[in-house]
Structures are given as C-alpha cells and as structure tokens.
Amino acid sequence: MGRRFLGLLVPLLLLWPLQAESSSAALNDDVLGLIVFKAGIIDPLFQLASWNEDEDDPCGWTGVRCSPVSRRVTELSLVGLSLSGRIGRGLLRLAALQRLDLSHNNFSGSLHPSLSQLEELRFVDLSHNILSRTIPDEFFLQCRSLRSLSMANNVLSGEIPRSIGSCSSLVALNLSSNRLVGALPRSMLSLASLRSLDLSNNALVGDMPMGVSRLYNLRSIRLSGNRLSGGLPDDLGRSLLLRHLDLSANLLTGELPKSMRKLSLCRHLSLASNLFTGEIPPWIGEMMSLEFLDLSSNGFSDRIPETIAKLQMLTSLDLSRNTFTGGLPDSINALGNLKNLDLSDNSLIGNLPSWIFELGLSYVDLSGNAFSGRVPAVLGSVPGLKFLNLSGNSLSGSLPATVLALDRMKILDLSTNMINGSIPPEIARAVSLKELRLEKNSLTGEIPKQIGNCSSLTTLCAFASHFVVAVVIKFDKFFFLAIACRYQVLSQNNLIGPVPSTIANLTNLEVVDLSFNMLSGNLPKQLTDLPHLHSFNISHNLFSGDLPAGNFFNTIPAPSLSDNPDLCGSAVNRSCHTVLPKPIVLNPNTSNSSSNTSLPSENIHHKKIILSISALIAIGAATVIALGVITITILNMHxxxxxxxxxxxxxxxxxxxxxxxxxxxxxxxxxxxxxxxxxxxxxxxxxxxxxxxxxxxxxxxxxxxxxxxxxxxxxxxxxxxxxxxxxxxxxxxxxxxxxxxxxxxxxxxxxxxxxxxxxxxxxxxxVSGGNLYKFLHDCSTSNPISWQERFNIILGIARSLAYLHRMNVIHYNLKSSNILIDGSGEAKVADYGLAKLLSTLDRYVLSSKVQSALGYMAPEFACRTVKITEKCDVYGFGVLLLEIITGRQPVEYLEDDVVVLSDVVRVALEAGRVDELVDGRLSGKFPTEEVVPIVKLGLVCTLQVPSTRPSMSEVVHILEMIRCPHEHPEEELT
Structure with a gap:
C-alpha cells in the first residue's frame, strides 16, 4: 500500500514545478495584456489607478474578475468610466476571458477582427461608444463561441457582414442605433439559437426575408427606425415563441399577414409609422397575451373591431393618426387592465361616452376627432387620470369644475372646442397640474385668483374663439405667462378684470405676457418680488396707475407697456398726476370742528409765493450741480x-x-x-x-x-x-x-x-468676412455655406481650442458671433482668454458679462462647488457644432415653450431622424455618413458631467477620422 502511494506521489512532485511555472506565466500574460490595453487608452478620471504593472496578480484591479480556481482573468467590466481611445490588442492575451463590457465610454476606432478568437469569450458589450467604420467579416467568421454581442449606439457603417451566419451559438445580437445600410443578410436565418435581435435605428433597406420561421427560438425582434419596405413575410406568425415585435418607423406596406394570429404569446406589438392599409383584422383578438398594441400613424381604415375586447391583458392601446370612422366601440369598456388609450387624429364621431372615464385610465387622448356633446362631469371621479387630451373636437358647455379638481392630473388639453364660461376657482385644487390648455374656445370672466395655488403648473392656455385669449404659465425651470387676444368682427368674449396679486406667489415666474386683452386696474406691487422675472408684457390693455418700482421694473422696455393710455411713469414717458396732501393751516379763529373750511384767499396767495420761492431755490441748486458735473467731466476728458x-x-x-x-x-x-x-x-x-x-x-x-x-x-x-x-x-x-x-x-x-x-x-x-452667426441665421445671406465649408469651420474651431488648451488658456465665451470667417472661408476664433484680464472674475460675472449667449453655457457655471475647466469650452463647442449643422439657434423661444437645441437633436437622434435636422438650405447636399457621427460627437461634448466630455484634442482626432477615414487605416492594436 505504501509503495503504491509513493509511486503516485513521486510523479506529482516532479510535475508540480512545471504547473506552478505555467500558472505564473498565465498570470503574467493577464497582467501584461491589461497593462498594454491601459497604455492605449485615455483615463481622465484615473479610474484605472489600481492597475499596477509591478503587481503579479490583477484580480483585485478595478473592473477585473478572476476564476477562483485558475486565477485567470474571466471578466473585464469598465462600464461608464469616461475612457476613450482604441480597444487595444492587449485584450487578446486574456485567454480565459469570458465577459467583456466596455459600454458607456468614448472608445473610438473599429472592432478588431481578432477579438472573437478568444475561445472562452461569451459576452461582449461595446455599446454607447464612438466605434466607427464597418464590422469586419473576420470577426463573425470566428465567433462560434459568442453568445451575446452588443455594439448599439455607436457610429458603425457599411452592411451587416454575411459571415454573421457563422455565429451559430449567438443568442442575443444588438447593433441598434448605428448607421448600418443595405439589406438584412439572409445568412441570419441560420442563427437557430437566436432569441433577441435588435437592429433598430439604422438605415437598413429592402424586404424582410421569408424564412423567419426558421428562427424558432426568437423571443424579440426590434427593427424599428429603418427603411424596410414591402409587406410582412407570410411566415412571420410561425415564430411561435415571439413575445416582442417592433417594426415601427419603416416603409412597410400591405395588410397584416394572417399567420400573425398564431402569435398567442406576443405581449408587445408595434407597427406604428408605416404604410399599412386596410382594416384591423378581427383575428387581432386571438393575440390574447398582448399588453401593448401600437398601430398608430398608418393607413388603417374602417371601424375599430369589436373583437379587441378579447385582449384582456391589454394595458396600452394606440390607434392614433389613422382614418378610423364610426363611433367609439363599446367593446373597449371590457378592457379592465387598460391604462393608456390614444385614438387621436382619426374620424371618430358621436357623443363622448362617459364610460371611457370609468375604466381607471391614467392616459387618454381622443383629440383631433369629431366627438360632440359636453365634457363629462364624471371626469372628476377618475382619481388616477394624469393626462387627458380632448382638443380638436366639437365639445360644448362650460368647463366642469370637477375636471380641474383632479389632484393627480398633470396635463389637461380641451383646446379647439366650443367650451364657454369662465375658468372655475376649483383650479386651486389641481396641485399636480403642469399644463392646462383651453385655447380656441369661448371663455369669459376674470383670471381666478386661485391660480396662485397651482404650484406645479407649467403651462396654462386659454383662448376665446372670437376674442382670442391665450394664457401660458410655466412654473419650474422655464416659467411663462402669456395672455394675448385678436379681435374679430362683433366679438363680445374676453378676459377682464385685474391681474390677481396671487400671481406673485409663483416665485419661478420668468416671463409674463398679458398683452391684447381688456385687463384693467393697477398692477400688483408684489410683482417686484418675483426673483426670476425678465420679461413682462402688458401692452394693449386698460391698465392704469404707475408701475411697480424695483428689480425688473426699473428697466422694463417701453414696447411692453404700449397702448395702456392710463399707465404712467418714466418707462412710458408719461407723468403721473401726483395727489398732494392738503396743507395744514393753523387758524386761531377756527375750531377743530371747522377744519374742513376753505382757506381765505390771502392764505392761498401766501402759499403760492412760498412754493415759488422753493421752486426757485431748487432750480438754482440743480443748475449749480449740473454746471459742476459738466466742468469736472471736461477736465477728466482732458x-x-x-x-x-x-x-x-x-x-x-x-x-x-x-x-x-x-x-x-x-x-x-x-x-x-x-x-x-x-x-x-x-x-x-x-x-x-x-x-x-x-x-x-x-x-x-x-x-x-x-x-x-x-x-x-x-x-x-x-x-x-x-x-x-x-x-x-x-x-x-x-x-x-x-x-x-x-x-x-x-x-x-x-x-x-x-x-x-x-x-x-x-x-x-x-477679418473681413463677417461672423458665423450672420452666415447661419441672416435670412438675407444669398449663398448659404456648404457642408464642406461647415465641416472645415467645425474642424478649424476645434483645432484652435485644442491649441488654446495646450497653452493653458480657456476661452469661456464661445458662440457663433465670436467666430469670424476670413476671405478664404477659414474660421477664426475671437475673444479668447479675455476672462484672464478681470480681477474680480467669478462664474456669475462670466454668466452675465462673458457668456452672454444663453445655450452655450456649461451647466457647471451654476454651481460654485464645481471647478471651471477647459471642459466648459468643450460644452460650448458641442452646442456650436450642433448650431452649424442644423442652422438653428442654441435656444429658441416659442410662444409657450423654450426649445433647447441639444435636446431637440438628442430626441431626433434616438428616433433615427438625424437627416431632418440638417440645415434645410443645404437641400440634401451632405453626406449622411459624416453627419451622424458629428451629431453624436456634439451630444457627447454637451454631456452634463464635465468629466464625461472628451478633450478638444480628442475631438480633433475624431473629426479628422470622420473626414478622412482612408488616412486612418485600421491600426494594429498595441
């Protein structure tokens, strides 16, 4: 027994040093690979400070996880660390790597084809970066072990490689929000293991291929936001396990294939914004697992089928912007789980049934139809209702007080109807109401003083149909109140009375417009307590008396006060009739009871003499002072x-x-x-x-x-x-x-x-050419700047800022009026570094004196605890970049809203509508493959957190890659 044990032990002892040496070599490979990877990236926040090349074990480093047995690196997760640069070859040394997650950073370049050679790699997430160029064929040829791949929200271009069919183990594929083109490769039909496919928000074209039924494991298909055309494949319904189908925002046509009735497990179906026609087939009721159904913005017609009542799991139904006719089907009343209903912009008729508000809905939009009758009073008994839009119908009667008393209601739109009467005082109970629209009705009466209790209100509109009155009120970041009117023949409707003093309770008020009404009386003095007020328009009313004194009202412009004949004060260049107190006269011949007796004529004469002497003394003193000031001024000038x-x-x-x-x-x-x-x-x-x-x-x-x-x-x-x-x-x-x-x-x-x-x-x-603002926004400019010129201007600005930052100079005041254009079309940045000349400089001086253009200013200017750095210039550059591409102002003031350009661009980018944002004067003469990555770059530069914005040197590098990709061939990863 002992001899057998020794026979087994000796070989193990002989092998042990070799195994230890092999394990050590593997660890050294992992350390070396990670250090080489780190050397090729930029880490502005020092997130990878724990990565020390002198250590032998990387398992305790940030984002690194190892196998407890082999101590080899199995996972690298560096999500959202503001890293940039290229994904280096060092990762190829991590032979045991199973999971790679570098999402939500600023990595650029392209996907390295050898990355898929890592035999243990199962999960790769490179989404939300700036990866560009095409996806290499070689990557998919070697990805047989890969199970999940996401490269969403990058700037990848070209077609999806046909070699994708080689990824036989792929379970999830997400290439959404890139700029991929071409048709869907038929080789994808061989991915039998695929459960989730997301190719949304690209520029894919062509038909959906037949044979989808071969992907029998599919649970989710997302192809929205492309340019797919033709009809849906007849075998679509054979993917029996399908739970989520989103084909919205394409160019799909025809009627719905009958095979879809077999999708009994489908919970989410969206075919919105296509070109489908015909009626909704009655078999829609057989898709009994549906929770979300969106068929909006198509050409569906006829009546809404009664069989929709079978969709008992339905929580959201959107059939808006079609051509449905007839009345509201009673079958909807059977949908007990329904929370969101949108049937807007159709041709539905009949009285508005009260049962629609007995379903416990939270979102109802029936606007743009031909419903008649009165606004149901039962609305007040729907405690969970948050959004109600009945605009654009033929509803009549007065505004039910119960509607305004809903304490959870956030948006109520009853505009463009025939509602009359006044705004009920019960509006005071609408504590959650943010937006109230009553425009284009026949409202009368006064502005209720209870409006001052609506602390959450953001928008209030009330128009009269003949004497049009608009009230727009915003509380919160942007606050706006506007009451405007237009006279029509024989008009008898208007808002009258004074401005309630309770408006002074709205402490976030910034803009007030009460113009064109019949409002009267003195303005409340409390208005001067509004700390954020910067615009106040009361023109074309019947206000009287003097203006409130102090704060904004000391500098109010005269046009905001015009056509109020009884207003007085310096702002309207009209003297106020001062009422002097009656003089006190001590007459020994009169008693206290006769104090109201008129003065004798000699006393009146004496008073006139005294006043004349006082006036002469005052005039003389003023003359002496004026002469002194003039003399001193002349001496100072000399x-x-x-x-x-x-x-x-x-x-x-x-x-x-x-x-x-x-x-x-x-x-x-x-x-x-x-x-x-x-x-x-x-x-x-x-x-x-x-x-x-x-x-x-x-x-x-x-x-x-x-x-x-x-x-x-x-x-x-x-x-x-x-x-x-x-x-x-x-x-x-x-x-x-x-x-x-x-x-x-x-x-x-x-x-x-x-x-x-x-x-x-x-x-x-x-510089003789003028400034960039003129070229972008002056309508008299006959020759708009071309895309090539705009790109050169963007690149020139970026290069100058990168140079300034290398010289430790911050611009602080970047905007289009400070960009000059020379005779050759080159951009020249002006006003740089002038903040260094001010001794008492702080961010509030910058915001009011230097950064005078709202919209370019980085958010950190509003916070004293955040350091002002060159990333402020990066933010301003991002806004300027978007302004150059779109030709729109950084901030646009509409009648009842404030539109921020970066928000508009971000929404359009997410919806795949970037082409619509490009300045219309370019008439389509621009390369989409350059526009999309530049737009994304602008949005990255305008991120809220300064550390997440790239440096200007990185911006220059990215722009040069976009302009000349052939000059930046695929680099060997080091």
Whole structure:
C-alpha cells in the first residue's frame, strides 16, 4: 500500500514545478495584456489607478474578475468610466476571458477582427461608444463561441457582414442605433439559437426575408427606425415563441399577414409609422397575451373591431393618426387592465361616452376627432387620470369644475372646442397640474385668483374663439405667462378684470405676457418680488396707475407697456398726476370742528409765493450741480484721454525687442503697444475712432470698431466695457502680452493694446468676412455655406481650442458671433482668454458679462462647488457644432415653450431622424455618413458631467477620422 502511494506521489512532485511555472506565466500574460490595453487608452478620471504593472496578480484591479480556481482573468467590466481611445490588442492575451463590457465610454476606432478568437469569450458589450467604420467579416467568421454581442449606439457603417451566419451559438445580437445600410443578410436565418435581435435605428433597406420561421427560438425582434419596405413575410406568425415585435418607423406596406394570429404569446406589438392599409383584422383578438398594441400613424381604415375586447391583458392601446370612422366601440369598456388609450387624429364621431372615464385610465387622448356633446362631469371621479387630451373636437358647455379638481392630473388639453364660461376657482385644487390648455374656445370672466395655488403648473392656455385669449404659465425651470387676444368682427368674449396679486406667489415666474386683452386696474406691487422675472408684457390693455418700482421694473422696455393710455411713469414717458396732501393751516379763529373750511384767499396767495420761492431755490441748486458735473467731466476728458499717437506713454520696464511702444510725454497719458514691431500710430485720437460709424459689433466684453493704422493696414479695436473689473496695469499688460504670443491659423491675432486707467483697447487683426452667426441665421445671406465649408469651420474651431488648451488658456465665451470667417472661408476664433484680464472674475460675472449667449453655457457655471475647466469650452463647442449643422439657434423661444437645441437633436437622434435636422438650405447636399457621427460627437461634448466630455484634442482626432477615414487605416492594436 505504501509503495503504491509513493509511486503516485513521486510523479506529482516532479510535475508540480512545471504547473506552478505555467500558472505564473498565465498570470503574467493577464497582467501584461491589461497593462498594454491601459497604455492605449485615455483615463481622465484615473479610474484605472489600481492597475499596477509591478503587481503579479490583477484580480483585485478595478473592473477585473478572476476564476477562483485558475486565477485567470474571466471578466473585464469598465462600464461608464469616461475612457476613450482604441480597444487595444492587449485584450487578446486574456485567454480565459469570458465577459467583456466596455459600454458607456468614448472608445473610438473599429472592432478588431481578432477579438472573437478568444475561445472562452461569451459576452461582449461595446455599446454607447464612438466605434466607427464597418464590422469586419473576420470577426463573425470566428465567433462560434459568442453568445451575446452588443455594439448599439455607436457610429458603425457599411452592411451587416454575411459571415454573421457563422455565429451559430449567438443568442442575443444588438447593433441598434448605428448607421448600418443595405439589406438584412439572409445568412441570419441560420442563427437557430437566436432569441433577441435588435437592429433598430439604422438605415437598413429592402424586404424582410421569408424564412423567419426558421428562427424558432426568437423571443424579440426590434427593427424599428429603418427603411424596410414591402409587406410582412407570410411566415412571420410561425415564430411561435415571439413575445416582442417592433417594426415601427419603416416603409412597410400591405395588410397584416394572417399567420400573425398564431402569435398567442406576443405581449408587445408595434407597427406604428408605416404604410399599412386596410382594416384591423378581427383575428387581432386571438393575440390574447398582448399588453401593448401600437398601430398608430398608418393607413388603417374602417371601424375599430369589436373583437379587441378579447385582449384582456391589454394595458396600452394606440390607434392614433389613422382614418378610423364610426363611433367609439363599446367593446373597449371590457378592457379592465387598460391604462393608456390614444385614438387621436382619426374620424371618430358621436357623443363622448362617459364610460371611457370609468375604466381607471391614467392616459387618454381622443383629440383631433369629431366627438360632440359636453365634457363629462364624471371626469372628476377618475382619481388616477394624469393626462387627458380632448382638443380638436366639437365639445360644448362650460368647463366642469370637477375636471380641474383632479389632484393627480398633470396635463389637461380641451383646446379647439366650443367650451364657454369662465375658468372655475376649483383650479386651486389641481396641485399636480403642469399644463392646462383651453385655447380656441369661448371663455369669459376674470383670471381666478386661485391660480396662485397651482404650484406645479407649467403651462396654462386659454383662448376665446372670437376674442382670442391665450394664457401660458410655466412654473419650474422655464416659467411663462402669456395672455394675448385678436379681435374679430362683433366679438363680445374676453378676459377682464385685474391681474390677481396671487400671481406673485409663483416665485419661478420668468416671463409674463398679458398683452391684447381688456385687463384693467393697477398692477400688483408684489410683482417686484418675483426673483426670476425678465420679461413682462402688458401692452394693449386698460391698465392704469404707475408701475411697480424695483428689480425688473426699473428697466422694463417701453414696447411692453404700449397702448395702456392710463399707465404712467418714466418707462412710458408719461407723468403721473401726483395727489398732494392738503396743507395744514393753523387758524386761531377756527375750531377743530371747522377744519374742513376753505382757506381765505390771502392764505392761498401766501402759499403760492412760498412754493415759488422753493421752486426757485431748487432750480438754482440743480443748475449749480449740473454746471459742476459738466466742468469736472471736461477736465477728466482732458486729463485721462489724450489723442492716440500724440501723447502716448512708454513704460521702459515693460518694453523689450518683442514689443513696439509708442512715444510718450508724461506719465499720466495713454500708451499704445504693438507686438512684433510695426507702426503704432492710429493717425487719430482715441475717441475719434470710437464712433458708431466705425462700429463692427458688440459683445459681453465690449464694443469693436474698425480703424486704420498710419501704414494703411486695417485693424479691429475692442474697447473693454468692464473697466471696473480690469486688473492693475502691470497685471493687465502681462496677461495681454501673453495672449499676444498665441499664434494659430484659426485664431484672430491680437496685435497690440492701448492703456489708460479708464480706457483699455485691444488691437486685433481685421477679418473681413463677417461672423458665423450672420452666415447661419441672416435670412438675407444669398449663398448659404456648404457642408464642406461647415465641416472645415467645425474642424478649424476645434483645432484652435485644442491649441488654446495646450497653452493653458480657456476661452469661456464661445458662440457663433465670436467666430469670424476670413476671405478664404477659414474660421477664426475671437475673444479668447479675455476672462484672464478681470480681477474680480467669478462664474456669475462670466454668466452675465462673458457668456452672454444663453445655450452655450456649461451647466457647471451654476454651481460654485464645481471647478471651471477647459471642459466648459468643450460644452460650448458641442452646442456650436450642433448650431452649424442644423442652422438653428442654441435656444429658441416659442410662444409657450423654450426649445433647447441639444435636446431637440438628442430626441431626433434616438428616433433615427438625424437627416431632418440638417440645415434645410443645404437641400440634401451632405453626406449622411459624416453627419451622424458629428451629431453624436456634439451630444457627447454637451454631456452634463464635465468629466464625461472628451478633450478638444480628442475631438480633433475624431473629426479628422470622420473626414478622412482612408488616412486612418485600421491600426494594429498595441
């Protein structure tokens, strides 16, 4: 027995060193592979600080997991760490890797074809990055072990490789939200193990191939947001396990195939926004597991089938924007689980049945039909109702008070009906109401004072059908109140009475428009307590008395007050009739009881004399003061502002061979300094060049004028209007000279400066082409800039900002009016680094003085605890990029809304409608393969968290890759 044991033990002892050596080598491979991978990426937040190349075991590193037995790396998960760069070859050394998740970062480049050679790799998620180019055929040829692959939300292009059929073990495939083109490869029909397929939001074309039934394991198909055409395959219903089918937003036609009636397990069916026609077949009731049914925006017609009552599991039904006729089918009343109902924009008729509001619905949209009758009072007994839209019908009667008393209602739209009467005071109970639309009805009466209790209200619209009255109120980030009207012949309907003082309770109010009404009375003084008010329009009313004094009302523009004949005050250039108190007269011949007796004539005469003497004294004093002010002003002008080129002070302590200083005669006169030599004379005095005839434009820092040097060269002169914030002369000149040393082809060159204590001028090169804002938004521009020119401008701006950041200069004030275009169409960035000249600078000064254009300003400006860095410029660049592509303003103010460009673009991108965003003046003359990645880049640059935005050097690299992909061939991963 002992001899047999020794016989087994000896071989094990002999093998043990070899096994230890092999295990050590494997660990070293993993460490080496991870360190090489880290070397090829950018980690701005130092998330991978724990990755130490001196360690032998990587299993404790961030995002790394190992097998407890072999200690080999089996999982690498670096989700949302703001990493960028390329996915390096180092990963190929992780022979035991089973799971790779690099999603929600900024990785660029393309997918390496050798990645699928890792034999243990089962799960790969590279979604939400900036991966580009085509998917290599080789990757799919070697992916037999891969079970799940997601590369959604990147900028992948080209066709889906036919080799995808080789991934025989693939269970889940997600290539959504890219720019893939071409037809669906028939080789996909061989993926028998496939359960989930998501190719939505691409540009795929052609028919859906027959043979879908071969994918008998399919549970989910998502192909929405493409350009698929033709009819649905007849065998679609043979995928009996299908639970989720979304083919919305394509170009699919024809009628629904009968085989779909077999999809008895299907819970989600969306065929919205296609070209389907015919009636909804009665067999729809056989899909009894349906919970979500969306057939909106098609050409379905005839009546809504009664068999829909069999869909007892249904929670959401959307048949909007079709051509359904007839009445609302009573069968809907049987859908006990229904929560969301949208039948809007059809041709449904008849009285609005009350049972529709007895289903416990939370979302109801029946707008754009021909329903008649009164608004049901039973609405007040639907406690869970949050959204109700009955607009665009023929409903009549008064507005039921119970409707406004729903404490969970968030949006109520009864506009474009025939509703009359007043707005009920019960509106005070609508504590959750955010939007109330009553426009284009026949409302009368006053604005109820109870409106001040609607603390959640964001929008309120109330129009009268003849005397059109619109009320728009927003509480929250954007607050807007507007009441407007238009007269029609024999109009007798209007909102009347005063503005209720309770509006002052709406502390988030920013804009008030009460124009074109019959509102009257004095304005509540409490309006001055509104801290965010910046627009107040009461024109074309019957208001009287003087305006509230203080805050916004000290600077209210005159047009906002026009056509109120009885308003008075300096803002309307109309004196108020002051009521003087009755003078106190001590008459020893009168008793207390006779205090109301009229004054004798001699007392009146005496009072007139006293008033005349007082007036004379006051006039004399005012004259003396005025003369003193004029005298002091003239003296100051002579002392402080001598003519340029005549009395110019030179400071020997600051001059060197780099600068050319003007001659000087005394220490108190101004000084002009030109960089790199040159004639420093202007030929005229300082104030002679600062006149409106020479003015080029105005900005947050000051006004720009054009003038000519004595050598005939034109220059642009910026007069700083922030003198109270400017540093001392030494600090000012030091920083200006530093800015003068910045040289880049896409920067407006700073050529010199002029200094006095009260006047500072910056001398720039003159750029003749005008600013970018004019090219993008001036309707008189006959030749809009082409896509090629726009791309060059974007790239030029990016390169100049990258250069500034390398020189440790932050622009702070990036916007289209600060981008000049020279004669050759090149962009030149102006106003860079001027914030360095201000001594009392903080982010609130920046937001009001420097960053004057709303929409470009990064969100961190609003938070004192967040450091202002170059990522503020990245944010402004992202907004500017989207402005250049779309031709739209960064922020647009509509009648009852504020539209932020980045939000519009983000929604359009998610819906696959990027082409619609491109400036219409390009008339389709732009490459989609460039537009989509640039739009995504703009959205990445405008992310809310500064650390998640790329650097400008990374932006330049990405733009160069987009413009010239052939100059960036597939790099070997290192």
């Amino acid at each position: 002392v402080q502002d001598p003519p340029l080129g005549s009395h110019l002070d030179a400071d020997p302590a600051l001059s060197d061979e780099y600068y050319s200083n003007s001659p000087a005669s005394d220490a108190n006169s101004g000084k002009v300094v030109m960089f790199c030599g040159g004639d420093s004379g202007f030929g005229v005095g300082a104030h002679a060049i600062l006149n409106k005839d020479c003015e080029l434009g105005r900005g947050g820092f000051g006004t720009v004028y054009k003038t000519t040097l004595q050598d005939g060269r034109p220059v642009a002169i910026k007069r700083l209007t922030v003198s109270s914030l400017v540093k001392s002369q030494l600090e000012f000149e030091r920083d200006v000279k530093m800015l003068g040393k910045l040289k880049h082809s896409n920067l407006v060159a700073l050529e010199g400066y002029y200094w006095t204590q009260s006047l500072q001028l910056l001398i720039y090169e003159y």
